[in-house]
Every structure is written in C-alpha cells, then in structure tokens.
Amino acid sequence: MDIQQNTALTRALAEVPGPLPTFGVIHITLPHTDRFTVVGNHLAQHPDLSCTAVGIAVRIQSLPQGAKVGIKALAARCKEGEKRIAAALRELEAHGYLRRVRERLPSGRIITRTVFCNQPAALLHPRRPAAEAPAPVPAPVQEPAPVPAPAPVPAPVPMQEPAPAPVCPPMAAPEVPVAPPAPSAPLFVPHVPPPTAPKAPRRPLPQPSELTSELDRAATAFLSDLHRHAPQFATSxxxxxxxxxxxAAWLERAARPDAIRRALTDDPPHPLKHPAKLLAHRLTELLPPAPPGVDALAALDRPRPRFAVTPFQTCEDCDRAFRSPDPGHCRDCRETRAAYAQTAA
Known part of the structure; x- marks a missing residue:
C-alpha cells in the first residue's frame, strides 16, 4: 500500500520562498483575517518562563476585556490542574506580566482586580508625547496691480529733529538649567522574587554543647541502624x-531515639534522591527546644500566692448585696441613716 501524500501540504511547501532547510522546523505562514492575537517574542521565547506560564499568558491575552482569569476559571478552560495554573500565574506576576490588586469599592466590598500587560518592559520607559503638527502656512493673497497716481506737488521740507540715542536692550535673565523629570515608578512591581534571585544561606547543622564519647557512639549507632527501619534512608x-x-544535639536535648527516627523519616518525598540532604534539613529545622532547667521546673511546682477575697454581705435594710468583711448595712443605707440622725438631732 502506497503512502498517502498530502497535496495541500506539498503545494504549500512549494510556495515557501527560498530554499528549504535540510533540518529544523519549516514555517508555513498564512495570514490571519479574524480571531487572532498578536504575541511578542519576548513572551513566546522568554528564557525564564515555563511553557505552562507562556501558554497561560497567551490564553489570558486572547480573552476579551472583563473575562474571569482566576485559578478556578482558568482550570475550567484548560487541561492543567489548579496547582500548575497557580504556579504559572506566580511566574507571570514575578516577571511583570500579571498584577493582582485588592481594592475597596464605595459600597465597602473588597474585590481583586487582575491586570495583564502584554509588554511590561515598555512601562519602565516614559512615553514620549506625540510631536505637534506644524501650523499650516496661509497662502499669500495676490493683490491687484496698483493704479498709477498723478505726480505729487513738491512740499516744503520740514526741519529734521535729531535722532534719539539708541537704547540698550534689557539684559535677558540667565537660563536656569531644568532638571530632567524623574523616571516614573513602574506599574508592575513583582511581589514574588524571580527564580534567579539569590537564595538565603542555609542554616548550619546543630551542634551539641559538648560532643562526648557517649553521645558520639549513640548518634553513630542511630544513623547506622536507620536504614533498617527506613530502607530509602541508606547513607554512606x-x-x-x-x-x-x-x-547528638537531639540526644542532648533529651529526645528519644524513636521520636528522632519518626521525625526524620516520616513522609519522605518520592522518589528520594538525596537522603543525607533531607536528614540534614530535618535535623536543622525540626530541632526540639532545650529541656527546662531545675530552677524553671521548681518555679512551675511552686504554689501561687493566694489573694484574700472580701465576701459578699446582704444589707439588713434593702437586701442589697455588697462586699464587706462584717455583716451590716450597705453604703447607701449607711448614708441615709447618718442623714436621718443629723436631722433628728
């Protein structure tokens, strides 16, 4: 059976100008007449963006104004999951293509506005105002030819006054140099550091206060026996x-071997490529606090001081409750009795 030939493809290849390359891609470029989006090579060939991020950017750029571009809205349109879409949006936000801003409406409701810029590098340079068009020069009006006038009669010549002394023109003020305008702040400020940003140095491995022979022997035995409980943690x-x-630092802080083993080997990544690096990371980040001293424990067991509480009493006249060490009358009843005694006297 012969191989079917695509005549349309053969005809299109024949119309490609110039000799065809012997290897690599061959472009057949057909002009678009409708439903197309212009994408710059700075996005399509971005060296630091993943292909997922470039595809999500092209999808967002092709959507109309006001379309929803949240994680769930994009997941409903694309085959990628929400995690990959969220990571792609973070990449676009880090490189200035995307910006998410929270604003409060006059009604008090808080919304998130998503702004997408197809060329963020152009926002870093101030735009030049359009050059003013020169004013049109009016065409000269052709005047009619003058009519010859009769010869004038000579008049007496008047006395000429002396010419006024020339007046010096006022000195122009020296020009003050104008400072160039300060560059405007960029509209897109990345909140996530780019992947090429320098990373913080790693914390050093914890050290015991004194590496005794007992601690060294116990720690060596623990690490040598670790692969028997978790085979993927085989170390050299x-x-x-x-x-x-x-x-040894964990053992010095009264951590039990089974608790250390559970903290170091619980839920490892699959596949585990560098078990020693994972052990060093967990030994550093999950280090338990130092046990409290004898004085701190004694302070916890020490009885707290008790405060004397004044009991409640019931007033003998109005049955109102009041605090007093002895029974009797409340303050209002005492004042009433004192005022009545003064009136009676």
Missing amino acids: EDDVRRLVPGV
Whole structure:
C-alpha cells in the first residue's frame, strides 16, 4: 500500500520562498483575517518562563476585556490542574506580566482586580508625547496691480529733529538649567522574587554543647541502624560522620531515639534522591527546644500566692448585696441613716 501524500501540504511547501532547510522546523505562514492575537517574542521565547506560564499568558491575552482569569476559571478552560495554573500565574506576576490588586469599592466590598500587560518592559520607559503638527502656512493673497497716481506737488521740507540715542536692550535673565523629570515608578512591581534571585544561606547543622564519647557512639549507632527501619534512608560512612553532631544535639536535648527516627523519616518525598540532604534539613529545622532547667521546673511546682477575697454581705435594710468583711448595712443605707440622725438631732 502506497503512502498517502498530502497535496495541500506539498503545494504549500512549494510556495515557501527560498530554499528549504535540510533540518529544523519549516514555517508555513498564512495570514490571519479574524480571531487572532498578536504575541511578542519576548513572551513566546522568554528564557525564564515555563511553557505552562507562556501558554497561560497567551490564553489570558486572547480573552476579551472583563473575562474571569482566576485559578478556578482558568482550570475550567484548560487541561492543567489548579496547582500548575497557580504556579504559572506566580511566574507571570514575578516577571511583570500579571498584577493582582485588592481594592475597596464605595459600597465597602473588597474585590481583586487582575491586570495583564502584554509588554511590561515598555512601562519602565516614559512615553514620549506625540510631536505637534506644524501650523499650516496661509497662502499669500495676490493683490491687484496698483493704479498709477498723478505726480505729487513738491512740499516744503520740514526741519529734521535729531535722532534719539539708541537704547540698550534689557539684559535677558540667565537660563536656569531644568532638571530632567524623574523616571516614573513602574506599574508592575513583582511581589514574588524571580527564580534567579539569590537564595538565603542555609542554616548550619546543630551542634551539641559538648560532643562526648557517649553521645558520639549513640548518634553513630542511630544513623547506622536507620536504614533498617527506613530502607530509602541508606547513607554512606561520610554522611554518617557528617550528621553525627546533629543527632547528638537531639540526644542532648533529651529526645528519644524513636521520636528522632519518626521525625526524620516520616513522609519522605518520592522518589528520594538525596537522603543525607533531607536528614540534614530535618535535623536543622525540626530541632526540639532545650529541656527546662531545675530552677524553671521548681518555679512551675511552686504554689501561687493566694489573694484574700472580701465576701459578699446582704444589707439588713434593702437586701442589697455588697462586699464587706462584717455583716451590716450597705453604703447607701449607711448614708441615709447618718442623714436621718443629723436631722433628728
């Protein structure tokens, strides 16, 4: 059976100008007449953006004004999951293509506005105002030819007054140099550091206050026996010697071996490529606090001081409750009795 030939493709290849390359892609470019979006090469060939981020950017750029471009809205239109779409949006936000701003409406409702710029690098340079068009020069009006006038009669010549002395023109004020306008702040400020940003240095492995022979022996035995409980955590002899101070620091802080083993080997990533690096990370980040001293424990067991509480009493006249060490009358009844005694006297 012969191989079917695509005559349309063969005809299109024949119309490609110039010789065809012997390897690589061959472009057949047909002009679009409707339903197309212009995408710059700065986005399509961005060296730091993933293909998912470029595809999501093209999808957002092709949507009409006011379309929903949230994570759930894009997940309903694309085959990628919400996690990949969220990561792609963070990449676009880090490189200035996307910006999400929270605003409060006059009604008090808070909304999130999503702004997409198809060329964020152009926002960093101030736009030049359009050059003013020169004013049209009016065409000269052709005047009619003058009519010859009769010869004038000579008149007496008057006395000429002396010409006024020339007046010096006023000195122009020196020009003050105008400072160039300050560059405007960029509209898109990335909130997420780019992948090329320098990372913070790693914290050092914890060290015990004193690496005694007992701690060294116990930590070495713990690390050497770790692969028996978790086979994916098989380490070399050099890794064991490097991780011994970290395990000794845990043992010094009264951590039990089974608790250390559970904290180091629980829920590892799959596949685990570098078990020694994961152990060093967990030994550093999950280090338990130092146990409290004897004085701190004694302060916890010390009885708290008790405060004397004045009991409630019931007034003998109005049955009102009031605080007093002895029964009797409340303050209002005492004042009433004192006023009545003064009146009677």
